Amino acid sequence: IRDETVLVTGGAGFIGSHLVEALAPHNEVRVLDNFSSGERSRLPADVTVVDGDIRDPIALQQAARGVDIIFHHAAVVSVSQSVDAPRGSNETNLDASLLVLEQARQEDARVVVASSAAVYGHPSELPVPETASTDPTSPYGVQKLALDQYTRLYEELYDLPTVALRYFNVYGLRQQGPYSGVISTFLEQARADEPITVEGDGQQTRDFVHVSDIVRANLRAATTDDVGDAYNIGTGSRTSINELAELIRDVTDSSSPIVHHESRPGDIRHSGADLSRTTRTLGFEPRVSLECGIRSLVDGT
Ligand code: UD2
Numbered sequence: 001i002r003d004e005t006v007l008v009t010g011g012a013g014f015i016g017s018h019l020v021e022a023l024a025p026h027n028e029v030r031v032l033d034n035f036s037s038g039e040r041s042r043l044p045a046d047v048t049v050v051d052g053d054i055r056d057p058i059a060l061q062q063a064a065r066g067v068d069i070i071f072h073h074a075a076v077v078s079v080s081q082s083v084d085a086p087r088g089s090n091e092t093n094l095d096a097s098l099l100v101l102e103q104a105r106q107e108d109a110r111v112v113v114a115s116s117a118a119v120y121g122h123p124s125e126l127p128v129p130e131t132a133s134t135d136p137t138s139p140y141g142v143q144k145l146a147l148d149q150y151t152r153l154y155e156e157l158y159d160l161p162t163v164a165l166r167y168f169n170v171y172g173l174r175q176q177g178p179y180s181g182v183i184s185t186f187l188e189q190a191r192a193d194e195p196i197t198v199e200g201d202g203q204q205t206r207d208f209v210h211v212s213d214i215v216r217a218n219l220r221a222a223t224t225d226d227v228g229d230a231y232n233i234g235t236g237s238r239t240s241i242n243e244l245a246e247l248i249r250d251v252t253d254s255s256s257p258i259v260h261h262e263s264r265p266g267d268i269r270h271s272g273a274d275l276s277r278t279t280r281t282l283g284f285e286p287r288v289s290l291e292c293g294i295r296s297l298v299d300g301t
Contacts, residue, residue, distance in 0.1 A: 001222050002026040007067045007109075009054050009100060010074030011047070012038025014175045015114065015167075018211045019071055019218055020047060032063035033074065037177055054096040057103075064103045069222055072100050072113040078179040079118070082140035093143035101154050101162075110161040112221040115148040115230055116141065117168045117207075117271055127207075127238075127274035130166070130230050137266055148230050155228030163221040165214075168234030168273050172211030173297060183208065186245060187297060190254035200263025202242035207234035207272040210288035217284045226281045234273030235286040244290075251294050 004027045010016040011031030016038070023029050024044045031043060034053040043049060052059025054074045064070060075093050076082065082089040097113070104111040118141035119134045136142045151164040171183040189196045217233045239247075245258045278284050288296075 001069075001219060004028070004068045004222075005066055006030070006069045006071065007032060007064050008071045008073060009033070009063075010038065010072075012040060012042055012049075013073060014172070015170060015211060015214055016071070016073040017042040017174060018172065018215050019073065020044065022215045022219065030063050030067065032059060037077075042174065054100060055091055057099055060099055060103050064100075064107055064109070067107055067109050069110045069112065070100060070104050071218055071222075072097065072111060075114065076140075079138045079140045080179070082138055082143070086139035089139060090143055093140065094146050097147045098150060101150060101160075104162075105154065105158055105160055108160070110163075110222065110227075111151065111154070112163045112165065112218055113147055113151050115151070115164040115166045116144040117166055117232070117234070117273070119145040119148055119166060120271075122268055123271060126270055127236060127272040128232070129274040130232055130277055137268070152228050152230065161227040163224060163227055164230040165217055165221060165233045166230055166273075167214060168207040168209050168232070168271065170209055170211055170214055171293065171297070173300070175211070182206075182241065182244065183248070183294070183297070186248045187252065187294075190248050190252040190256050193254055193256050195259040196245045196249065196256045198241050198245055198258060198260050200241075200260070200267065202245065202260065203240050204267060205238035205240045205270045205272065206244075207236070207238055208244075208290050208293070209234045209286060210293035213286040213288055216287070217278075217282070220282045220284045224282055229277075229281070231278045231282050231284070232273035232275055233278065233284070234275065235290075236273055236275040237290075238270065238272040239290055247291060248294060251291070251298055
């Protein structure tokens, strides 16, 4: 997209900052971030930064004034934090998300929201299509599901162009912190020649999607005529945690042993996206294979 005025909530975070980087050369970009996990150093100099919280209607209003599109990526992303404190994460992930949708209504702006494979809980079929039953296993998943449904409703009720993107397991540069995902954990362990810690038997599988593909999906969502719907964003292929551990050890030339720990209580056994609707309607296809994605991570690109 070009020559649009856009707002990226959570624009200093992991996914948000990659999106900002892609948008900034051709658009007027604003970022609303409370810098709880985001970092200012990630942002290009020419973006307008509002240092504020999406729970604050004034900050939101200021950031969203006159925008054409809102990419809503601000969230409390830790599933375990949502289990420990459901109300706290609900305030950001759902209540404040509704403020974002309301603000979009005021501005008559398109909204693209970050939804999640967490809406499916233990998927009822594999690969899982968007029409599968939704049965989240955490407050985080419930919050993302409600947001996903509100997003659809805002199109139905108020004719607002909205799109929900259900991300599978996203990885890439700048994914860090205590809740960073298995790829960055394994990579750190492999680089330090420390044991790679597989939880459980390692035969559980995930659909790992590179952050650059997530950015491309967002750009598609910014222009699609097929609004008011949710789309799976993954690669459509699954990798076991054992395979991942071996791949990371190979790519890094590490001598780390692979060790097995207790499995995570309530862990999802298998997760993988059916991309039929996404490719047919959104015209999105992933480009980065897991091996290429991990190689580029290792190279720091
Ligand atoms: C992902 C999302 C989460 C939510 C959820 C929905 C990430 C980071 N999180 O959680 O936001 O959408 O999907 O289902 O993408 N593991 C190990 N060793 C480690 C760390 C993890 O074996 O040191 C295993 C873990 O037990 C799990 C798998 O790796 O089986 C993936 O774990 P994760 O935390 O990267 O992501 P996940 O799928 O739990």
